[in-house]
Amino acid sequence: ERERQDGLAWELRVASILNATATTEIYTVGEPDWAEVETAIAFAEEQLGERYVLGGAGPNVWDCSGITMKSYAAAGVYIGWHSATAQYNVLAKQKKLVPFQNAQRGDLIWWSTEKAFSGDKYHVAIYLGDGMMLEAPNPARTVRIVPVRYGELWPYAGRPTATSI
Helix, strand or coil, X not given: CHHHHHHHHHHHHHHHHHCCCXXXXXXXXXXXXXXXXXXXXXXXXXXXXXXXXXXXXXXCEECHHHHHHHHHHHCCCCCCCCCHHHHHHHHHHCCCEEEHHHCCCCCEEEECCCCCCXXXXXXXXXXXXXXXXXXXXXXXXXXXXXXXXXCCEEEEEECCCCCEC
């Protein structure tokens, strides 16, 4: 029964993020620069299978914000320093946030246990599209591509290469 209840709760979380009517567009954000997006993703994909180390920012070890920071730096795009929260705050200040259900390939996605818009974000990954993401998850896993986890997923994604309109 507990597993059934957990499954129902998970389905509600996914539905609330994907179909959120309360999650409104807060900025008018343009399309991504696809060349920059693909450069960032290509850099990140070159790191697949490399180890996770807290504070890692290459060349052979990564944490979540280290790989996002260096991937976008490879494309010449500044997304903030080595912190999931800092990267979120930089993109929020630049007005480059979109509702998660509008996320496109290359957008950054975050996880948080807080409800405050500017609250702490404990994880960041690169959204690849079709429900997949690239992440440096934790010491037990290497850099990998996996389905998006919806539990505690923040309802906004960041589009580093777009211009706010």
